[in-house]
């Protein structure tokens with residue numbers, strides 16, 4: 001294989017350890033024809049494959065490693081609506097009309113995930129208990145009040161909650177100022193959602209392959225020809241869904257985002273009463289700290305926490321120790337708890353913090369840059385790409401389609417995220 005995807009050998013992921021069987025086992029070893037070729041087996045590629053196959057389109061999906069190898073198999077599993085930025089930010093970046101389409105398309109993304117889970121009977125621990133964007137200090141409430149107002153204006157059923165309600169949902173001496181409860185959001189087992197999407201797509205006739213990284217994509221007789229180590233696929237249109245995990249074989253997608261790593265620590269399984277003493281109703285919690293920290297309880301009763309950084313080499317201990325100190329600060333009742341699993345993954349940041357769909361060449365779509373909000377987003381984009389490809393009408397596609405784009409000073413900015421977070425983690429809460 002010629003892929004050089006980042007993988008931290010020393011990491012062990014809770015999601016990998018508790019995953020359902022991978023429904024895809026084949027490596028491409030033949031020459032195939034398809035209407036649409038999809039490169040990348042994360043949510044974007046899998047949702048595209050599922051929705052295209054459901055419309056009777058002949059689809060082949062090629063994944064370089066394994067289904068969910070990228071961000072889709074490593075994330076925190078908070079199925080939130082919209083993007084990290086506010087609806088007004090989107091308006092400023094895209095203009096009024098495009099922003100309305102963009103914001104509305106992502107407003108109901110948790111509902112699409114829930115619908116897919118229910119329609120295809122997916123075994124991915126979807127807990128429809130909502131998520132809380134929680135304030136870590138009083139000053140943060142001003143931002144959250146404004147954010148809540150904007151989201152409500154889109155027609156979402158979010159609620160501004162007071163300090164008492166916040167600390168009842170997330171039992172913490174820090175989280176006592178309030179937050180935004182989104183009852184329509186949920187938590188999920190991220191890798192099992194990816195594998196379930198693959199299972200559903202296979203059931204609809206899509207052809208999925210692993211260990212089949214695309215090494216070249218060339219134009220031949222009005223079609224695109226993708227080559228892998230042992231096979232090839234000829235297709236009319238292509239979705240390059242490699243996003244932040246784009247390998248050197250998709251340099252344009254790679255260049256379109258700046259990598260930022262997020263890591264997780266997951267505890268030993270907690271007795272039901274102990275888990276109930278942390279997040280009693282099992283909402284996903286994400287806070288307003290500079291180093292945004294999320295907390296949730298998974299189906300196995302483990303406390304799963306995440307924040308910024310990569311677990312690699314000598315940086316690993318600094319980050320893990322910081323997470324333990326953060327946990328003791330946020331939830332002192334968990335002092336002494338062991339971490340059983342630790343892992344990290346990378347997200348793709350864009351300068352304007354808004355995802356982009358690049359048109360790499362006529363007939364090649366490349367959505368990327370979800371800026372850390374991709375479970376609902378990837379599912380929604382896959383659905384809309386399928387509709388656009390089938391109808392041939394780009395007018396109704398709710399996301400801007402751009403020409404090629406390169407993020408500037410990628411290496412420098414990635415280093416800033418990495419070492420900036422590390423410095424803070426070295427110093428904070430000692």
Ligand SMILES: Cc1cc2nc3c(=O)[nH]c(=O)nc-3n(C[C@H](O)[C@H](O)[C@H](O)COP(=O)(O)OP(=O)(O)OC[C@H]3O[C@@H](n4cnc5c(N)ncnc54)[C@H](O)[C@@H]3O)c2cc1C
Pocket residue numbers: 005039040041042043044045046062063064065066067068069070071072073074075076077078079080212213214215241242243244245246247249250261262263306344345346347370371372373374375376377378
């Ligand atoms: C640690 C972490 C925490 C996160 N937490 C959340 C969260 O709580 N909520 C949320 O909504 N989002 C979260 N995200 C973001 C979300 O996981 C991503 O936005 C989403 O998974 C992106 O899906 P994707 O299909 O576009 O890309 P990916 O899942 O990254 O898939 C891309 C795939 O392309 C493959 N690939 C690369 N090159 C090739 C090639 N040449 N040929 C074939 N295949 C190739 C890769 O192997 C990879 O599997 C988080 C991300 C991370 C990393």
